[in-house]
Amino acid sequence: xxxxEQHPSTLSVQEGDSAVIKCTYxxxxxxxxxWYKQELGKGPQLIIDIRSNVxxxxxxxxxxxxxxxxxxxSLHITETQPEDSAVYFCAAWSNYQLIWGAGTKLIIKx
Amino acid sequence: xxxxxxxxxxxxxxxSQAVAFWCDPISGHATLYWYRQxxxxxxxxxxxxxxxxxxxxxxxxxxxxxxxxxxxVDSTLKIQPAELGDSAMYLCASSGRDRVYEQYFGxxxxxTVT
Numbered sequence: 001x002x003x004x005e006q007h008p009s010t011l012s013v014q015e016g017d018s019a020v021i022k023c024t025y026x027x028x029x030x031x032x033x034x035w036y037k038q039e040l041g042k043g044p045q046l047i048i049d050i051r052s053n054v055x056x057x058x059x060x061x062x063x064x065x066x067x068x069x070x071x072x073x074s075l076h077i078t079e080t081q082p083e084d085s086a087v088y089f090c091a092a093w094s095n096y097q098l099i100w101g102a103g104t105k106l107i108i109k110x
Numbered sequence: 111x112x113x114x115x116x117x118x119x120x121x122x123x124x125x126s127q128a129v130a131f132w133c134d135p136i137s138g139h140a141t142l143y144w145y146r147q148x149x150x151x152x153x154x155x156x157x158x159x160x161x162x163x164x165x166x167x168x169x170x171x172x173x174x175x176x177x178x179x180x181x182x183v184d185s186t187l188k189i190q191p192a193e194l195g196d197s198a199m200y201l202c203a204s205s206g207r208d209r210v211y212e213q214y215f216g217x218x219x220x221x222t223v224t
Contacts, residue, residue, distance in 0.1 A: 032211045043114075043201050043215035044153065089152050093211040097166065100152030 002027035002094035006101030014109050019080055021104045023090035024072040032093035033073045035064060038103075039086045048075070080108050112136040114216035116202050122222045128190035131219045134183070135204030141165075143213060144177055144187050145201040153201055159185060192223045 003026045013019045025033075031052040036044035050057045050064045050073065057064050061080075066073040077084055085108045090101040115134040123129045135142050140161050145153035156175065157167040161182040170177065174193070179185040189196055199220050203213040 034212070036215075041218075041220070043116075043203075043218045046212070046214060049212065091152075096210070097155055097158070098211070098213065103150070103152055 002030060002092055002099040004090060004092050004099050004101045006090050006104055008104060009102065010105045010107070012107040012109060013080055015080055015082060017080055019075075019077045019084070019106055021075045021088055021090070021106070022072060023074070023092075023101050024070075025092040025094075025099075026071065027092065027094045027099075028068075028071065030092040030094045030099075033064070033066060034091050034093075034098070035062075035075045036089045036091070037086045038089065044089060077106075080106075082108050082110065084108050114202055114204055114214055116200075116216035116219055118219055119217060120220045120222075122224065123192050125194055125223050126191040128188065129192050129221065130186055130188045131200050131202075131221075133185045133187070133202030133216060135185075135202070136206075136214055138206065139204035139214075140182070140207045141205045141210050142179055142185050143203040143205075144185070145203065147199040147201055147218070149199075156187070189221075192221075194223050197221055197223045 006023045034049035037047045038044045050066050061078045063076040087103045087105050089103050091098040142159045144156045147153045157170045157177045158165045159179045177187045199218045201218045203215045205213045
């Protein structure tokens with residue numbers, strides 16, 4: 001079955017710098033890749049997603065890139081702000097369900 | 111903006127007691143999911159409904175967990191009896207018919223079993 005690996009588990013960046021989180025997947029049939037942001041004590045919030053027929057998608061300060069050949073996708077956050085501090089999860093749609101990465105705790109240092 | 115509603119937000123119960131969680135999905139969303147999330151991990155799917163029918167409950171511990179969505183709208187997840195290992199965040203999500211993969215989550219119910 002599908003397996004999604006996410007790195008790093010913790011990422012600490014200076015406010016204003018960029019952050020990149022990477023995920024790899026194993027099922028070549030996966031065709032939808034969302035990213036969720038989860039703040040402490042809250043449910044995951046869908047922040048951006050990408051379909052397999054697209055290589056890159058941007059929404060203001062966040063972007064996602066997909067390399068189908070290498071089976072990996074990444075989340076890019078530019079000009080990080082304190083409110084970006086959270087746990088970020090990647091996922092892949094496989095066999096009619098989302099398979100989740102283990103999460104990355106993003107820490108924004110002032 | 112439409113949201114998934116869940117209640118209660120927090121629940122403390124003693125082991126061997128029964129506990130129930132309620133979820134109201136985004137209006138018009140046909141698919142409803144219940145997930146369990148242990149602190150520091152990603153969500154784990156427990157059960158998926160399409161309208162009132164169970165689509166996937168392969169990961170639901172059926173000896174103690176049950177879920178229903180009788181009218182295809184809101185849903186209830188029950189645990190009886192609760193065990194210490196059930197302490198976790200229980201999340202509900204929903205998605206529309208044409209974009210089943212695009213899931214929106216509620217705020218969750220934090221369960222503590224003592």
